[in-house]
Amino acid sequence: xxxxxxxxxxxxxxxxxxxxxxxxxxxxxxxxxxxxxxxxxxxxxxxxxxxxxxxxxxxxxxxxxxxxxxxxxxxxxxxxxxxxxxxxxxxxxxxxxxxxxxxxxxxxxxxxxxxxxxxxxxxxxxxxxxxxxxxxxxxxxxxxxxxxxxxxxxxxxxxxxxxxxxxxxxxxxxxxxxxxxxxxxxxxxxxxxxxxxxxxxxxxxxxxxxxxxxxxxxxxxxxxxxxxxxxxxxxxxxxxxxxxxxxxxxxxxxxxxxxxxxxxxxxxxxxxxxxxxxxxxxxxxxxxxxxxxxxxxxxxxxxxxxxxxxxxxxxxxxxxxxxxxxxxxxxxxxxxxxxxxxxxxxxxxxxxxxxxxxxxxxxxxxxxxxxxxxxxxxxxxxxxxxxxxxxxxxxxxxxxxxxxx
Numbered sequence: 319x320x321x322x323x324x325x326x327x328x329x330x331x332x333x334x335x336x337x338x339x340x341x342x343x344x345x346x347x348x349x350x351x352x353x354x355x356x357x358x359x360x361x362x363x364x365x366x367x368x369x370x371x372x373x374x375x376x377x378x379x380x381x382x383x384x385x386x387x388x389x390x391x392x393x394x395x396x397x398x399x400x401x402x403x404x405x406x407x408x409x410x411x412x413x414x415x416x417x418x419x420x421x422x423x424x425x426x427x428x429x430x431x432x433x434x435x436x437x438x439x440x441x442x443x444x445x446x447x448x449x450x451x452x453x454x455x456x457x458x459x460x461x462x463x464x465x466x467x468x469x470x471x472x473x474x475x476x477x478x479x480x481x482x483x484x485x486x487x488x489x490x491x492x493x494x495x496x497x498x499x500x501x502x503x504x505x506x507x508x509x510x511x512x513x514x515x516x517x518x519x520x521x522x523x524x525x526x527x528x529x530x531x532x533x534x535x536x537x538x539x540x541x542x543x544x545x546x547x548x549x550x551x552x553x554x555x556x557x558x559x560x561x562x563x564x565x566x567x568x569x570x571x572x573x574x575x576x577x578x579x580x581x582x583x584x585x586x587x588x589x590x591x592x593x594x595x596x597x598x599x600x601x602x603x604x605x606x607x608x609x610x611x612x613x614x615x616x617x618x619x620x621x622x623x624x625x626x627x628x629x630x631x632x633x634x635x636x637x638x639x640x641x642x643x644x645x646x647x648x649x650x651x652x653x654x655x656x657x658x659x660x661x662x663x664x665x666x667x668x669x670x671x672x673x674x675x676x677x678x679x680x681x682x683x684x685x686x687x688x689x690x691x692x693x694x695x696x697x698x699x700x701x702x703x704x705x706x707x708x709x710x711x712x713x714x715x716x717x718x719x720x721x722x723x
Contacts, residue, residue: 326440328504330459332392333436335497337463339399339490340429341470342477345566347406347418349475350483360415367423369676372669375430379662388435389505395432396498398424403491407484430665433463438661440649453584453593453646460645461581461638468573471566527651527710528660532667534598534705535644539668541698542637543675545609545691549683550626557688558623576634583642593643595709601643602703605636610696613689626688640702 344365351361382391402425406418440455477486551569554560560568587593612629616622652660675698682690 325505326455328501329392329436329440330462332396332497332501333432333459333463334466335494336396336399336429336432337466338470338473339403339494340425341467342474342486342490343403343406343425345471345474346478346483346486347422348566349478351413351418354410354413363415364418364422367419368426368429369669369673371423371426372430373666373673375427376434376662376664376666376669379431379434379665381659381662382431388438389501390435391431392435392505393498393502395428395430395435396494396501398428398431400491400494400498402428403487403494407487430669434662434665438649438652438657450584450588452650453587456646456649457584457642458581460642461577461579461583463577464580465574465577468570468577471570471573475566525651528648528664530705530709531644531648531651532664534602534702534709535648535664536667536671536674537698537702537705538602538640538644538671540671540675540678541609541695541702543672544678544682544698545688545695546679547672547676548679549688549691552683553626553688558626572630572634576638579635579638580642583639586639587643593647594711595706596711597643598640598647598706598709599703601636601640602699602706605633605640606696606699606703608632608636608696609692609699613692613696616689616692 347364348361351364356364379391382394386394402421405421405424406413408417436459440452440459474486477489480486481489551565554565554568587597608629612625615625648661648664649657678694679691682694686693
């Protein structure tokens with residue numbers, strides 16, 4: 319087995335192990351604190367710092383990757399996640415909102431350090447000029463991550479039932495410790511580290527293509543979360559009469575299906591011209607039609623369950639295509655010595671979109687219902703499409719020049 323492939327499999331395996339714990343801890347917190355009598359709003363607040371610190375971590379994480387090495391960022395993320403898991407094993411009397419928010423903040427930092435290290439690391443494991451292989455490897459890493467995060471929802475619920483809250487946390491921490499030791503042993507030292515360090519000021523010094531792609535990413539993921547995070551589960555429970563178990567299981571299966579589609583996207587473009595700005599603009603425009611159509615059908619009184627189920631299936635496919643192309647382009651358009659800085663900046667925009675979408679999801683649903691959320695989703699996607707139109711069709715990442723602030 320070639321060295322690059324072996325290291326890629328090691329990175330992917332470590333990322334998989336982390337992702338399972340990330341999905342599981344979210345389900346554990348939701349279910350356990352619901353049992354303790356926390357209100358839905360209080361439970362939602364537990365994850366506020368998780369999302370906020372994703373923005374901060376991605377902003378500085380790229381600089382850390384260039385300064386310390388991407389493998390060290392992955393391992394620091396694993397260590398922080400183990401600490402976050404063990405923090406929650408304290409007696410119930412300690413588990414106040416502020417304490418759990420702090421643990422979730424640690425988990426959010428861990429998640430984005432691990433993600434940045436894994437995704438940026440793939441760029442350095444693929445020979446220069448091998449864009450087709452890079453597309454396949456990034457899509458597989460990203461798609462499998464999303465599928466396993468959905469599986470983590472199931473695993474968290476199953477461990478809670480079998481081992482209890484604290485037993486489940488200890489089991490997850492033990493699994494991640496094994497993954498940490500294995501990847502520490504198998505990965506080369508200094509992956510992605512820039513000799514002489516990296517200037518902190520270069521966090522904000524990006525090519526025009528990276529800046530615009532990051533802005534498009536902000537609106538793309540804001541468009542998903544503006545109806546998916548709060549509005550959709552509440553709508554399924556309150557308006558369609560689904561049980562908590564049905565809602566959680568369905569959303570987990572949706573994430574798994576979305577991840578599987580995402581990993582297969584390179585097959586769609588196998589014989590197409592090189593993907594770029596035009597590709598993103600076209601697919602974003604197509605995606606925007608879906609939530610707009612769903613909103614219109616709901617306003618005209620078409621059966622809500624049928625509209626939502628069919629719409630979610632289509633959204634999973636079209637959103638997976640958009641997201642997969644995005645994830646490939648940020649890696650492909652980054653110079654090898656700048657990949658960690660660019661990926662960190664890009665996923666800061668991703669986290670910002672998720673945070674904005676999460677807040678707007680609750681606010682818009684409260685005043686405009688699910689149709690309003692879908693309308694705003696369509697508007698956000700159109701913004702992503704318009705921004706993508708200004709992107710180049712192809713960028714030679716190893717010979718880029720001319721950065722903009």
